[in-house]
Amino acid sequence: MKNKKSCFVCNEIIEIEEITYNKVINLPVCKKCMNTEKEKSAEKSAMDSLGEGFVCGCI
Numbered sequence: 671m672k673n674k675k676s677c678f679v680c681n682e683i684i685e686i687e688e689i690t691y692n693k694v695i696n697l698p699v700c701k702k703c704m705n706t707e708k709e710k711s712a713e714k715s716a717m718d719s720l721g722e723g724f725v726c727g728c729i
């Protein structure tokens with residue numbers, strides 16, 4: 671999974687050259703979700719969870 675990332679909004683795999691990062695939370699977002707209401711709400715919930723300490727994903 672090193673060369674591919676998934677969109678934090680829709681969880682779809684994004685090709686490396688298609689990746690755009692959300693500037694606020696620095697997570698990859700696909701072109702479909704970029705600048706949408708969906709992105710904004712996903713951004714909010716991601717920020718909420720970041721506020722409670724980093725989720726390291728090393729479960």
Ligand SMILES: [Zn+2]
Pocket residue numbers: 677678679680681682699700701702703704
């Ligand atoms: Zn997406």
